[in-house]
Amino acid sequence: MLFHFRTKFPQLNAYWERYLEFQKRLDIPAKTTLLEEGKKSLNYIFIERGCVRSFFNNNGEDKTVQFFFENEGLASFDSFVNDVPSQFTIETIEPSIVYLLPKKYVTQLMEELSAEPDFLKMILQIAAQRQTHYINEFVSFIRDTPEQRYEKLLKDRPHIVQRVPQHYIAAYLGVSTVHLSRIKSKLAKGKDHF
Amino acid sequence: MLFHFRTKFPQLNAYWERYLEFQKRLDIPAKTTLLEEGKKSLNYIFIERGCVRSFFNNNGEDKTVQFFFENEGLASFDSFVNDVPSQFTIETIEPSIVYLLPKKYVTQLMEELSAEPDFLKMILQIAAQRQTHYINEFVSFIRDTPEQRYEKLLKDRPHIVQRVPQHYIAAYLGVSTVHLSRIKSKLAKGKDHF
DNA sequence: TCAGATCGATAACATATGTTATCAAGTTTA
DNA sequence: TAAACTTGATAACATATGTTATCGATCTGA
Numbered sequence: 521m522l523f524h525f526r527t528k529f530p531q532l533n534a535y536w537e538r539y540l541e542f543q544k545r546l547d548i549p550a551k552t553t554l555l556e557e558g559k560k561s562l563n564y565i566f567i568e569r570g571c572v573r574s575f576f577n578n579n580g581e582d583k584t585v586q587f588f589f590e591n592e593g594l595a596s597f598d599s600f601v602n603d604v605p606s607q608f609t610i611e612t613i614e615p616s617i618v619y620l621l622p623k624k625y626v627t628q629l630m631e632e633l634s635a636e637p638d639f640l641k642m643i644l645q646i647a648a649q650r651q652t653h654y655i656n657e658f659v660s661f662i663r664d665t666p667e668q669r670y671e672k673l674l675k676d677r678p679h680i681v682q683r684v685p686q687h688y689i690a691a692y693l694g695v696s697t698v699h700l701s702r703i704k705s706k707l708a709k710g711k712d713h714f
Numbered sequence: 715m716l717f718h719f720r721t722k723f724p725q726l727n728a729y730w731e732r733y734l735e736f737q738k739r740l741d742i743p744a745k746t747t748l749l750e751e752g753k754k755s756l757n758y759i760f761i762e763r764g765c766v767r768s769f770f771n772n773n774g775e776d777k778t779v780q781f782f783f784e785n786e787g788l789a790s791f792d793s794f795v796n797d798v799p800s801q802f803t804i805e806t807i808e809p810s811i812v813y814l815l816p817k818k819y820v821t822q823l824m825e826e827l828s829a830e831p832d833f834l835k836m837i838l839q840i841a842a843q844r845q846t847h848y849i850n851e852f853v854s855f856i857r858d859t860p861e862q863r864y865e866k867l868l869k870d871r872p873h874i875v876q877r878v879p880q881h882y883i884a885a886y887l888g889v890s891t892v893h894l895s896r897i898k899s900k901l902a903k904g905k906d907h908f
Numbered sequence: 909t910c911a912g913a914t915c916g917a918t919a920a921c922a923t924a925t926g927t928t929a930t931c932a933a934g935t936t937t938a
Numbered sequence: 939t940a941a942a943c944t945t946g947a948t949a950a951c952a953t954a955t956g957t958t959a960t961c962g963a964t965c966t967g968a
Binding site for chain 3: 685686687697698700701702704705
Binding site: 576578598631645652655658692 | 770772777779791792794795796801824825828833834837838839841842843844845846848849851852853855856857885886888
């Protein structure tokens with residue numbers, strides 16, 4: 521959320537910068553856990569370098585739900601705001617450099633921001649956009665085949681396909697690793713005709 | 715959103731009531747369109763009696779994404795807030811009585827509400843909960859089979875199964891009508907063992 | 909640098925799901 | 939009230955997808 525504020529409303533950057541000093545820098549290897557499923561979210565996470573995923577455990581199996589990359593920020597929003605346990609684990613995919621801003625300062629920063637004129641409008645705008653994002657993820661399952669979802673991913677967010685191991689992507693698309701492999705080889709054959 | 719405010723924060727009811735007079739009451743038959751895909755959302759809709767669905771058109775086929783019932787309010791949130799065309803059509807399933815509150819008054823009401831202490835917290839709470847709802851819809855496709863999704867629907871929101879025609883539910887679950895019929899008959903057989 | 913993990917492709921088979929067609933029982937409407 | 943539409947079940951067949959197993963290519967840590 522903070523990430524979206526800063527990128528969409530640059531006039532808020534001054535607020536943000538006053539909190540830089542409270543951030544803790546972490547230089548961590550791949551597969552490092554930043555937040556564990558079932559625990560409360562205590563930090564806003566900003567990614568300077570690397571990438572992370574959020575996933576949950578389903579009968580012993582990882583099910584990846586989302587990917588984040590450089591210059592993106594995240595928190596388990598519901599856990600953070602409503603103080604409930606996180607549904608998801610957050611862990612690095614690549615060796616990464618991340619910054620953590622403790623919840624206490626985020627709350628304080630939000631209070632400050634609320635003094636800004638039109639802050640309500642900005643909140644609503646961003647909340648609506650985030651909501652639309654998740655609705656679209658969900659609609660995509662109703663509307664598209666796994667193959668179409670993969671093609672859209674390739675087109676709209678190619679960096680995911682390039683940097684994320686395939687079995688994470690398979691779970692995110694809702695198919696088995698074997699089937700994602702089949703989809704790829706089918707699409708590759710299609711292109712051979714040229 | 716307004717609906718959630720009122721039910722979760724009853725101290726805001728007084729604000730709401732001042733706007734009752736601006737609502738237009740509609741007594742309409744089934745299959746009446748309240749908002750058309752591609753047009754901008756102009757009203758907040760409150761359902762007194764009946765039920766409605768939101769859906770989109772995909773190559774000539776209806777794809778239902780959500781259902782709403784008595785005492786629920788809705789608007790195409792993104793369309794409403796960000797003033798973009800709605801992705802979805804909203805139409806009645808049963809003969810219904812609904813109230814429409816024009817956007818102008820909603821905006822005004824939100825402005826008023828923002829004077830209320832802790833309004834920011836309320837907004838964030840509700841936005842987080844709505845977001846969680848849609849994330850869960852999406853996660854359900856990653857985690858569950860269509861059969862499991864149907865069973866959860868039956869358990870968590872049985873009124874949907876009771877009142878909504880099956881082909882709308884099939885689309886919502888992401889399966890063909892034929893397959894939903896198979897799922898139902900399979901589950902019925904399972905229960906015969908008692 | 910080597911042994912074990914990770915990652916991805918593929919085959920063979922089983923199961924799940926879609927498509928099309930048909931039938932029957934309501935509902936709605938002219 | 940008859941005709942047209944809506945709703946839902948089912949069969950037969952085609953296709954999509956999951957599961958398990960195997961192989962090879964990297965990658966990674968002691």
